[in-house]
Amino acid sequence: MSKETPMSEKQTRILRLKEKVRDFPLSPGVYLMKNDKDTVIYVGKAKSLRARVRSYFTQSKDLSVKTTYLVGRIYHIDYILTDTEVEAFLLEASLIKKYKPRYNIRLKDDKSYPYIRCTTNHEYPRFELGRKVLRDGGLYFGPYTSGFAVKETIDFINRSYLIRDCKDSDMKARKRPCMTYEIGRCKAPCVGYVTQLEYKKDVEQALSFLRGADKQTLKLLEAKMKAAASDQRFEAAARLRDAMMGVKKIWEKQNVIKPGEQIDKDIFVFVGDQRGTLIESLHARSGRVIGNRSNFIPKLDIDSPDEEVKEWFTSYLNQYYSENFIPDEILITVDLGHDIKKLLKSVFLQIQNKSPEIIFVPSGESNDLVAIAYKNAKSHFSAQVTKQQAKENGLLEIKARFGLKNTPHRIECFDISNTQGAESVASQVVFEEGAPKKSDYRRYKIKTVEGPNDFASMKEVLTRRLEHKEYEDPDLIVVDGGKGQLKIAVEVLKELNRPDIPVVGLAKARTKKGFKESQVEQTQERFFLPGRQNYILFKPHTEAFRILVGLRDEAHRFAITFHRKLRGKAALHSQLDGVSGLGPKKKKTLLSHFTSVDCIKKSSVEELIEVKGINKALAQALIKHLNKN
DSSP: OOOOOOOOHHHHHHHHHHHHHTTSOSSOEEEEEEOTTSOEEEEEEESSHHHHHHGGGSOOTTSOHHHHHHHTTOOEEEEEEOSSHHHHHHHHHHHHHHHOOTTSOOOGGGOOOOEEEEOTTSSSOOEEEESSOOSSSOEEEOOOSOHHHHHHHHHHHHHHHTOOOSOHHHHHHOSSOOHHHHTTSOOOGGGTSSOHHHHHHHHHHHHHHHTTOHHHHHHHHHHHHHHHHHTTOHHHHHHHHHHHHHHHHHHHTSEESSTTOOOOEEEEEEEEETTEEEEEEEEEETTEEEEEEEEEEETOOTTSOHHHHHHHHHHHHHHHTTTSOOOSEEEESSOOOHHHHHHHHHHHHHHHSOOOEEEEOOTTSOOHHHHHHHHHHHHHHHHHHHHHHHHHHHHHHHHHHHTOSSOOSEEEEEEEEEETTEEEEEEEEEEETTEEOGGGOEEEEOOSOOSSOHHHHHHHHHHHHHTOTTSOOOSEEEEESSHHHHHHHHHHHHHTTOTTSOEEEEEEEEEEESSGGGOEEEEEEEEEOTTOSSOBOOOTTSHHHHHHHHHHHHHHHHHHHHHHHHHHHHHHHHTTTTOTTOOHHHHHHHHHHHSSHHHHHHOOHHHHTTSTTOOHHHHHHHHHHHHHO
16 A cells, blocks of 8 residues: 655645635635735735635646746735725735735836826916826826926926916915016916916916927917017017927927827737736827837746736736826727726726726737837837846856855845934845845934944844845845955844845955056955955956946945935024924924025015914014024
8 A cells, every 4th residue: 555645835835725715705806925924925806806816726737837936935815805896906006016016017116107287276277297197186198208308398388388387385475476487487376467367378378289289389379479579579589489499399209190189099019028028008199109118027928828918917007007197098919808898997987087998909900009019119128138138147147256055136235324423324225136126225224323333333224124024035135345344244144043145245445557657546346255355356347247336336325315314404403493482393384384494584574474383473583593593
């Protein structure tokens, strides 16, 4: 009689999870899969939680390599019930943004597109740059691919149509026109120099320009220019001439697909192979292509089973439109089916009260916009995989030169910054796959160290960092400093019983190169390893060198900016110290109202007493104190 083969830990765990899933409800909701450290590694939505989650544990050959890999790392599964499948979609997008699960498809770096926002809900609207489309009564135009282009366009609109550029708080506090009015760039609605009706006409003309009525805009500007020239207002005529040139310049940058079309469209295509998938989005507004953007997702295989492709692509669209403008039409090259499209339209209706047409365009069908999107996608994919390969080669070189057991997919670097021990701070910068992961950056205020002691500060920071179990362990720790800082890091790892985490010290050294009088001083980047006497050098301009030095430079920048910010705050508040009756709360209120100490100093008693909590006596004492100082 043969003995039964004992089950492995993995098989036992999966069997236990199957048993647990049997008790899941058949209701719609969101499920959260967690690893052995209770970290969320995947978030999904389902019409029936039990049926969907159970499908992960079937022995089907239709599961992709990625899904099989995910299942092998699940230790716990939690769920959140929702009333409807639409609510599950909305919750999934917010949870993915919150937890940033490793195995979910996410927007690259969680960056939002820049938009032009018109605050039409204000009595005197203004134009500003926005990163999220909110249900706030404003009008949004975009998305654009460049924040600089948005700022340039807003500046042009303000100059051409004399729209205010001040914030609402500044406008409310102003008693007399600002310099923008004096140079003829604003009609001073802040002090009532223009009626709401007149101002609204200017805003409508600006909105007409943004909606694509460029010919009408040019005719209007030309008529105004000629009228100004006839009245011998030559400076005004010159400004209008410059505005006309600006209009032409802005519209020349945009590719016209269908002149006169008023429909807004977004187009999504993707290309890829086993190395990853690139999703390209193209944005057309009123017949003009105003921009495109790509998201490269490493190791996402485009040849996954159809159901998995539909699932991750649906999740991508759900996340994208949770914060971005929803157009009239969305063109896609994946046939999601009637039910999913209907569900997405219901989700979009909840987000922005819009229900766009979701149109499937087969890859072989002729469509100008899809063709442009594919052309860009192929070019960007080629560039991304070349860049990705270079990063991988760099990480492999780091592994070999440092003698690491594993490839350092996650590297963390720490740096200390202080001025004579005052306001000591530290930075933690994270690179994943050789690129910055800014969402995991951390700043620390040094709490237990007095005076300029970088070694003790480093010990505190590393201890605090490694005690956070919710963070992923790094594959490599880099400390900014030589053998001294490296020794401290090794001690901390031993004390926390974590000697398995590799650590390296990075320090600059000055060297002389040349002959006698013509010697030149150069900077050399040296890397120190525990237990090794000699340092390691990398050849400059190699990818490994770029990753490590870039990591250290980023940590240094991040620490310095935090340190300057704290010093600036301390200096700012110290100028308001010494005034009887002015406590921390009133200081904060004053600074939020006037934005700077200089503005407070220039203000009158009447302007100061408009601030909540400031009476006449306190205002007089404050002005006297600031002028004295």
